[in-house]
Structure formats: C-alpha cells, structure tokens
Amino acid sequence: MSKKKVVSIEDRIPKLKQARKKKANRRLIFYLSIFFFLISIIVYLQSPLSHIKTINVTGNSFYTEEEVINKSELTTTTNIWTINKAAIIAAIESNPIINSVEIERKLPWTIEIHLSENDLVGYISDENKFYPVLGNGTVLSNVGQNTFNGEAPLISDFSDEAYLHRMTDELQKLPGNILNLISEIYWTPSEDNKNKIVLYMNDGYMVKGTIRNFADRMEVYPSIVSQLEPNSSGIIHIGVGAYFESFDSETSDPGIDREIEEEDSDELH
Structure with a gap:
C-alpha cells in the first residue's frame, strides 16, 4: 500500500x-x-482639457462661419460634454436662411456644425443692386451685389409678397436643369387672374403661364422645345394644355389661354 x-x-x-x-x-x-x-x-x-478648441462649420453659403458660431453661443470655454444640442439647433434655425442643422462632437475637443441652407431660386433687383431670393421666399437684403451673374433667374415686378412666396415655392420644386434654363420671370397679373407670369428663357423662347402648379406644368418645357424647328422663336404657353406660338405666325389658338384663365382665376387662399 x-x-x-x-x-x-x-x-x-x-x-x-x-x-x-x-x-x-x-x-x-x-x-x-x-x-x-x-x-x-x-x-x-x-479642467480646460474638456473645453472646445475647434468649431468647424460646413454647408454655409450666405451665413458666415462667424455668424453661425456666434448664434450657437459656443466658445473655447464651453465644456464639450455639456453642450445643449437642441438649444443650439433651435438658435441657428431661427435664421430663415437655414433649413436644417446637425451638431456633431469629435473627440477630443472639436465640434462640427453641419448646415443645410434653403435653395437659391432667384434674384430681385432694387436700386441697381441684386439680392438673392431663397426657396422659402426670403430676400437676403444684406448680401446685395452690383452685377447680375445669371446664377438663378431674375424675378421682377412681384409687388405682392404673398405671390412672390408662392412663386419661389414653385421654383424650389423645379428640377435644376429646368431652373437653369430660366433667365427672367415677370409677374403680369390681370383683374381676372393674378397668377399670370411671363418667363424669358436662356435658349431664346418666351413662356406664358401661371404661378399655380407652375413646377408641374414647366416639366413639359424640354419636351416641347425638342420638337420645335431649329432657330425657331416664339412663345410657349403652358397651362391645362401646352402649345407653341411662333412670332412669325399671325394667328394663334386662343382656346388654351381661355382655359388657363378659367382654371386659374381664383385668388390666393
């Protein structure tokens, strides 16, 4: 054992x-x-180690970086962990230029502010200066320029702000390739129809139509132009239907104009 x-x-x-x-x-x-x-x-x-050292702003065209930072009230003494994102977003979005805002922390001490501005849809002229107009109808009266660069259509004769807002809303809905074809837009209201407009296009044509459902109706423009004879000139009518009236023709079919008048003669609601 x-x-x-x-x-x-x-x-x-x-x-x-x-x-x-x-x-x-x-x-x-x-x-x-x-x-x-x-x-x-x-x-x-x-300690200062947790303070913001860098603030980056992106997406701003009309709103300067300094203006955005001042509006956010962020400074180099702000603790990166105590920022109130909701309050900052609300403060910046109070400017009508801004459509949306995103706030992002990037450690160790950087804050990024991403802006989305309302689209530029045109310019208005006043006392030999040209002022940008945004899709929400806001006129940027503090950024006037001495020359018109054709970056967006020149919007003229809109003496009623309500109709201007309605026009810019329609322009904002237009595809960029069609908006870029428009050179000038004139408001030409009548007693029976205050929605009437006349457009001058960069390709030489005129367009007569109405503000109501303008974006939808204008979508047929490229198709109409593609069917016209080269070097032709005239007026493209867009409404219930659409047709071309040559400057060389002595007569045109007034029927569609009457249809547009009848359908679009009501006032703004």
Missing part, C-alpha cells in the same frame, strides 16, 4: 496567509484604480 503524505496545519497556515494577502492586495489595487479613474474624470471635466 502507498503511504499518503500528511501535511500538518502548521505548514499550511503560512501558505493560506500568503494567498489571502495577495487577494487583499489585488482588491486594494482594483479599488484604488477605480478611485483614481473617477478622480481623473472629475479633474478632466473641470
């Missing part, structure tokens, strides 16, 4: 004490690590 080795309690006690001591030391190190980690976080949050 094999003999079992007997270990006395006296021999085991030092080993047990040593194991307990190691366990206690590990526990102490763990708690001290948590303690110093929490202290580090508190020190970081209270």
Whole structure:
C-alpha cells in the first residue's frame, strides 16, 4: 500500500496567509484604480482639457462661419460634454436662411456644425443692386451685389409678397436643369387672374403661364422645345394644355389661354 503524505496545519497556515494577502492586495489595487479613474474624470471635466478648441462649420453659403458660431453661443470655454444640442439647433434655425442643422462632437475637443441652407431660386433687383431670393421666399437684403451673374433667374415686378412666396415655392420644386434654363420671370397679373407670369428663357423662347402648379406644368418645357424647328422663336404657353406660338405666325389658338384663365382665376387662399 502507498503511504499518503500528511501535511500538518502548521505548514499550511503560512501558505493560506500568503494567498489571502495577495487577494487583499489585488482588491486594494482594483479599488484604488477605480478611485483614481473617477478622480481623473472629475479633474478632466473641470479642467480646460474638456473645453472646445475647434468649431468647424460646413454647408454655409450666405451665413458666415462667424455668424453661425456666434448664434450657437459656443466658445473655447464651453465644456464639450455639456453642450445643449437642441438649444443650439433651435438658435441657428431661427435664421430663415437655414433649413436644417446637425451638431456633431469629435473627440477630443472639436465640434462640427453641419448646415443645410434653403435653395437659391432667384434674384430681385432694387436700386441697381441684386439680392438673392431663397426657396422659402426670403430676400437676403444684406448680401446685395452690383452685377447680375445669371446664377438663378431674375424675378421682377412681384409687388405682392404673398405671390412672390408662392412663386419661389414653385421654383424650389423645379428640377435644376429646368431652373437653369430660366433667365427672367415677370409677374403680369390681370383683374381676372393674378397668377399670370411671363418667363424669358436662356435658349431664346418666351413662356406664358401661371404661378399655380407652375413646377408641374414647366416639366413639359424640354419636351416641347425638342420638337420645335431649329432657330425657331416664339412663345410657349403652358397651362391645362401646352402649345407653341411662333412670332412669325399671325394667328394663334386662343382656346388654351381661355382655359388657363378659367382654371386659374381664383385668388390666393
């Protein structure tokens, strides 16, 4: 028979004490690590290390970076973790130029403000200056320019602001390739129909139509032009139907004009 080795309690006690001591030391190190980690976080949050150092603004054309930052009220003493995104967005969006805003933190100390501005749909002229007009009808009276660059249509004779807003809303719905074809837009209201407009196109044609559903009706313009003889000139009527009236013809079909008048003669609601 094999003999079992007997270990006395006296021999085991030092080993047990040593194991307990190691366990206690590990526990102490763990708690001290948590303690110093929490202290580090508190020190970081209270120190300039957590302050914003860089603010980047993107998507701005009419609204300067300095104006955006001033509106946000963010500074280099603002804690990056305590910013109120909802309040900043609301403050910046109070400017009619702005359509939407996104705020993004980029560690360790950068804030990015992404803007989406309302589309430029035209210019209006006043006292030999040209002012941008946005899709929501806002006229940027603080950014006038001395020359008209043709970047968007020149919008003229809109003495009633309500009709101007309605026109810009329609222009905003137009595909870019069609909007770029328009050179000038004139409001030509009559007693029976205040929605009448006349357009001068970059390709030499005139367009007569109405503000009501203008974007939908104008979509047929490229198709009509593609069917015309090269070097032809005249007026393209868009309404319930659409037809071309040559400047060379002595007569034209007035029927569609009457249909447009009857359908579109009601006032703004």
